[in-house]
Amino acid sequence: MPQTSGSCSAFSGANGLLQALIDFCCADAGPGRDWTLKLDQNSKGSDGITDAFPEDNLREVILKNTGLSGNEQILIGIREWKYVAGNAWGWDLNGYLDVPSSWAGNKNDTGFTSYDSTWKHWASGTTSGLPILQLFDSTMYYWIYSTKERIVVIVKVGSSYFACYLGLGYRLGSPSEYPFPLLVAGSWFGNRSYQAGGYGPVRPIAGSFFVVSPGNLFRTGSTPRVIPMQGDSDNRAIDVAPNGKGLLLPCYVLADGDLLMSLQGVYAPRMLSMQSEDLYEAAEGDFRIFQQAAETYNYSFMAVQEETEETTTTEDATTTTEEETTTTEEETTTSGE
Structure with a gap:
């Protein structure tokens, strides 16, 4: 990976x-890049x-990959926005089922179509709009994990961590039963002030999450969710294996x-x-641990699979490129304390 x-x-x-994501993921440097x-x-x-921001030239992109088969259309969208008065900077996140004859913008009717005014995701009580990744207009630290089917981004803003998942999961069924297991998940629908309330590695909050169903329908709101999450199990009973x-x-x-599916390379550590x-x-590889926002509850962490061979270090970034790998969806035992 x-x-x-x-x-x-x-x-x-x-x-x-x-730009860092594009430089890495669109480098034409093998699977995942x-x-x-x-x-x-x-x-x-x-x-x-x-x-939307004529003085700032903020950017929106749509990225495509052909998947492991080389014949798929995996389409994900990212749109930069800011609302300085609300202390809010971020990405709108999107996903699509097909490519139209011409793009009218990242708000296109072949994808999820709830783009609102730039800052509406931040407004108190508002849960409409697309999932977002919370950012800040200052130094940020990032981790980007990419395969031919999905991209995961984790960003450290101050002392908080925010994540997004864009692309396919592992379908639970055959391709004919579930043609397009697309998931678009963000950290929230607001700005950096929204950091309270732990639910699990991916927040199942209205506005932060949508998925394409086996019938190729977009499902959003609080109906889709990722398990395990808060309340799904007695965390104390599984903190340590025998x-x-x-x-x-x-x-x-x-x-x-x-x-519907399991996430590719993303796990819930206990x-x-x-x-x-x-x-x-x-035994299956190395896993990097990240918390959700500023939370430190047992259920608020995620683990992302890494590869550590053939590492090239530059002044600003460390890049690892591997052959495409597949992780089984069984319970994994780690050697952490």
Whole structure:
């Protein structure tokens, strides 16, 4: 699984997070780094035509990959926005089922279509709009994990960590039963002030999450969720396995009572002692631990699978590129304390 980590000194522009993602994922450097840009333009307003930030040149992109088969259309969208008065900077996150003859903007009717005015995701009591990744217009540290089917981004803003998942999961069924297991999950629907309330590795909050069902319908709101989450199990009973090692549990996506998919390379750690950025070694590989926002509850951490061979270090980022790997969806035992 190709991965990179580093820091960016600004929210947008040449030194911004989005440019770092494009430089890595669209480098044409093998599986996972072979995403292509289908759209690259200034972020548009609600009409899909007018620049939303004419003085800042904020950017929106749509990326495509062909998947493991080489014949799929995996389409994900990212749109930069800001609302300085609300202390809010971020990405809108999107996903699509097909490519139209022309892109009117990242608010396109072939994808999830609830783009609101830029800051509406932040407004008190508002849960409409797309999932977002919370950012800040200052130095941020990032981890990017990419395969031919999905991209995971974790960002450290101050002392808090925010994550997004864009792309396919492992379908629970055959391709004919479930053609397009697409998941778009963000950290919240608001700004950096919204950091309270733990639910699990991916927040199942209205506005932060949507999934494509086996019938190719977009499901959003609080109906889809990722398990395990808060209240799903007695965390104390599974903190430590009989061999004294911690556990990594697969993350599954539920919607309307249906078990749809598991996340690729993302697990729910259950350990007595966890800190963000810790690296845990397991027989299946290495896993990097991250907390959700500023929370330190047992159920508020996620573990992302890493590869550690053939590492190239540059001044600003460390990049690892591997052959495409597949992790089984069974319970994994780690060697963390």
